[in-house]
Amino acid sequence: MADILSLATTNLISPIILSFVLGLVAALARSDLTIPEAVAKGMSIYLLFAIGFKGGAGVATHGVDATLIATLVAALILSFALPFIAFALLGAMTRLGTLDRAAVAAHYGSISIVTFVAATSVLESQGIFSEGYMVAAAAVMEAPAILSALWIVARSGAKGTGTMDAGLYREILLNGSIVLLVGSFIIGMVTGEEGLATIAPFIIAPFQGVLCLFLLDMGLVAGRGLRETRGEVGPGAVVFGILMPLIGSIFGLAAAFLVGLSPGGAALLMTLSASASYIAVPAAMRVALPEAKPSIYLTLSLGVTFPFNLAIGIPLYTALATALVGGAP
Amino acid sequence: MADILSLATTNLISPIILSFVLGLVAALARSDLTIPEAVAKGMSIYLLFAIGFKGGAGVATHGVDATLIATLVAALILSFALPFIAFALLGAMTRLGTLDRAAVAAHYGSISIVTFVAATSVLESQGIFSEGYMVAAAAVMEAPAILSALWIVARSGAKGTGTMDAGLYREILLNGSIVLLVGSFIIGMVTGEEGLATIAPFIIAPFQGVLCLFLLDMGLVAGRGLRETRGEVGPGAVVFGILMPLIGSIFGLAAAFLVGLSPGGAALLMTLSASASYIAVPAAMRVALPEAKPSIYLTLSLGVTFPFNLAIGIPLYTALATALVGGAP
Amino acid sequence: MADILSLATTNLISPIILSFVLGLVAALARSDLTIPEAVAKGMSIYLLFAIGFKGGAGVATHGVDATLIATLVAALILSFALPFIAFALLGAMTRLGTLDRAAVAAHYGSISIVTFVAATSVLESQGIFSEGYMVAAAAVMEAPAILSALWIVARSGAKGTGTMDAGLYREILLNGSIVLLVGSFIIGMVTGEEGLATIAPFIIAPFQGVLCLFLLDMGLVAGRGLRETRGEVGPGAVVFGILMPLIGSIFGLAAAFLVGLSPGGAALLMTLSASASYIAVPAAMRVALPEAKPSIYLTLSLGVTFPFNLAIGIPLYTALATALVGGAP
Amino acid sequence: MKTHQAKRVEIIIEEPLAGRLTDALIEAGVTGYTILPVKGGSGRSGRWSRAGQVSRGSGMVAVVCLIKPERLDTLLDAAFSVVEKHIGVVSITDAHVLRAERF
Amino acid sequence: MKTHQAKRVEIIIEEPLAGRLTDALIEAGVTGYTILPVKGGSGRSGRWSRAGQVSRGSGMVAVVCLIKPERLDTLLDAAFSVVEKHIGVVSITDAHVLRAERF
Amino acid sequence: MKTHQAKRVEIIIEEPLAGRLTDALIEAGVTGYTILPVKGGSGRSGRWSRAGQVSRGSGMVAVVCLIKPERLDTLLDAAFSVVEKHIGVVSITDAHVLRAERF
């Protein structure tokens, strides 16, 4: 416990977290500080490329574990299953309508890649090994939750089921972040250590610094979002935004246990299960469930769950995973 | 004197200065070379974040000097006072109207952060210590000059006093570059050496290179500005653009002396006093003094004073400060 | 031969090539992955600045070879001459009209700087020396081909000769990429090793990584282009897109031989001759030969010749040059 | 200079739907359209800005389409089928164009 | 398709003032607006371009506002109070809109 | 609020030609114009998008020009001389402006 606290404290005063806080404070104070959209997108492309490549190169180095397939299947099941839990929980805790609940549920079944990135940073800084293919698990978890949410809506017979056309399936599966993550993972795997050596000064050395600026931007966006949301997100929903990641992380822990991941891998699977999408799923929701209110799902995902995971969740999951998932790497 | 000259020469053939010259020449020759706005803004965010963070980490390392508060107060007074000198000088040297003189004066009381950054680079390359909190002094000097200028206008009873509404105060004080500079300074101070170590490959290693590209862009913007300005800036104003930084630097030197700054710190305070804003103040002037002509204040600040400081001012201030402000760091 | 094959294979599984393939595949699969225009432009500015600077610093280190002038003259002649060959070849191999043939010919006489950059990377990774001033040769080859193409059109009496006004000459010669390349080359030459040392962590260390992301973008753009081109480029033209670089490279090899370049320099001159422009020339063609179809010249240059050079051409030229152009560096 | 009657239709629509809208326009026989970026805005669903956004989910674009007056109804039907349930604004202005053969 | 009369107001204004303008519009009862970026331009105060600019000081944006005709005067008064002493251009066009209830 | 008749001319033109167009406009006595960026579009020469583009060659911009009605013909002649052989669309709308002395 003392361990968790000290970990949390170290974590809280890391440049990464403080950059997020800076952005949040600046936005709430109505500063005009903004990072251009193109630069924010450029940084997210950089982070996806770097994390995918490093994961792939890690797999090339450590060989493909027997648990690779099992991990991906577990990730798939988690992403499909978590929306049902989220949907039920929202029913119990809030007065949101079916569409809004389903849309939020899709976000929590899917993942936030920057939360994942932050977790790998924490692991690295503590010298905890994690499986390179956890990146592939992240990619696998992006989309299935959307299908679960749409299925929930279809079953509920709610009007406004949106246009679940063929185009949407392609968009969801070939969404830029999935393609970039999987693609760079494969490139990393194919070119291995040697490839990594060529581009390490680009994708490893400055990584933490770029992450700081990216989190500064996320803080700005989250802060502006919170300012615009005028009371649409009630206290019940806010509690959900903290409870759901904890529940998700327990499922992630159980899955990691069953699959036989290393402590580091378990911490990452917990983080993935606990995190909520804010890039891919919002775009899909605008097409598929246009009547669901963005102010609700974005506020919960970006304004509540993301900072919670960043500040408290990640150190907690890491501590739990290293304590419970024994065994040397 | 020979020292100053040799310093100036080394300075003149540095990649930084030559990049600015390249941009200037390209723009004057009407090349279509341009750096996208988003990239330019991204670089300026990078520079502010890096310089702020390094300053804060420096304070964390060297401890908070007894002179910190005195320096900030001195900076505040300089920024409030310099516009009055500039305004009077413009009255003597040019035929500009009250509004234009006040607007120009606001620019010269405030600071140019990239000039400051260039000065820190020169100091570093010569191994001269400077106080990390000079960054905080830079932040402090951004805004007060604007208030002095508006006060001058109000007192003069000139029509078109603009709308000095509450919004404007907030905009001036919570302006993006102040917030980012102060914020990253605090983050650097809180996370200290350790935090710096994490992100040094991002904020220290590539710093000089980014500065080159940023100065290339400033050269392009300055050159285009000069081309569009058709004779609105007379010879008197141009002389002002060279005289005023010299005067400002002397005030800065005196303040540094009184406060007890190190030679490096004195060189930076001279540079701050000598430099003229081209980011924060122009935006504030468009709101508060819309009738003042941007072509005048931008040409002077960016087209005359900035290159003067870059090429001649900084080595001069450094040489003077190291010669006059004795004492080991 | 085995050498070439193994070289080609190593080359094919480099992060650079695989990044291009990733972009191509993503675009052809209609993923929504895109790199913002501003970021792509930013990367191209970075690459031009870095390659120019390194070339200039190389010249500063190795001294100005006796062959410098001869190389630039050879480059000039190649750029003027190759369009005539390309134009004739297109006449024999395709049914394209005069304007389209001339426009394509202009592209093949000019150069692709990213192909050049990729070739220098290959040389560096194999420890093969090349003359720093090859960057200047690249700059010299950008524009003359355009004039040859316009001369071909004027002579042919084809209608729609566009507006070959004075503005166009300036645009072609002072085009952003020429100015940046030449400018940074001169800065590198003036500041030499010392200047390079200051900014090496920016322009050398992360270079390969930026190149990967840039090629990802080029793959995306090429893939989108190929999808939009509905059969306007026939098989004859595609064969031209592969044959012409081979022919060009032979002329380049001959010129390198006559001039007395090192094997590495010869490989670069072959690459320059073999490559086709996709930045400067397309823009000039829109002004000067508006009736020529962009879908034809862009598809050939970016969709056929660029990937051919990247995957097969560069290792081939390198192998030929090192085999035939004997002599220690 | 001779000009010809036309309609200028401007559709401000969420970016994730822009592809569907333009496909529908093309299907409805529209010969061309132009997409302008949008920085931000405000409406019943609140204020928004693209600044710093990474997701394509939030944000709109403006699609401008010049057409022959007689094609307006087909276009509006096509546009409406996409915009209907979504956030978006459709406006039509009378215009004149040069080179009518293009529209 | 049934359309409704409206006015399309386009205000090209300096970026530092955009917030004040939109606040004034909202206060004047406008239900929505859209902000488009501007690359550059020319006017009595010279030519300008956003290329490479870091400062928000130089540069403009275009605010587009669709409103019911009867609200035009209130809107113009609000806009004028902000634009008055500043650089800026206001133009009004007759337009038609779908879904009138939104405006 | 008092408004004045004007014409709003919108020229969508290839970016490499924008400088020539605006020079021609200025020569034709136009007092101001505004250039808006364009993200992409479609026409007889196919679909295009600026995404990821490095070359200035592909891509268009929109030039908006408000003028007094009596100047329209001069403007159109000037614009047409540049647009003629090139890809581009010219549309004209009736508009009203505040502060007529500016146009």
Ligand SMILES: Nc1ncnc2c1ncn2[C@@H]1O[C@H](COP(=O)(O)O)[C@@H](O)[C@H]1O
């Ligand atoms: N009256 C209007 N005039 C111009 N743009 C509008 C208007 N109403 C809505 N919009 C745009 O459409 C977006 C969504 O509108 P809404 O569905 O009302 O939230 C807004 O954010 C604006 O960008």
Ligand SMILES: Nc1ncnc2c1ncn2[C@@H]1O[C@H](COP(=O)(O)O)[C@@H](O)[C@H]1O
């Ligand atoms: N007649 C016009 N048509 C379109 N835009 C204009 C016009 N006049 C001015 N502008 C825009 O408003 C800005 C400022 O105009 P001005 O106050 O005349 O310098 C210009 O840079 C243009 O972007």
Ligand SMILES: Nc1ncnc2c1ncn2[C@@H]1O[C@H](COP(=O)(O)O)[C@@H](O)[C@H]1O
């Ligand atoms: N009818 C139209 N309405 C709006 N924009 C158009 C139209 N036709 C063409 N454009 C624009 O002009 C560009 C070139 O058109 P085109 O010359 O027909 O290929 C297109 O890519 C569009 O951006």
Ligand code: NA
């Ligand atoms: Na999750």
Ligand code: NA
């Ligand atoms: Na100053």
Ligand code: NA
């Ligand atoms: Na060539």
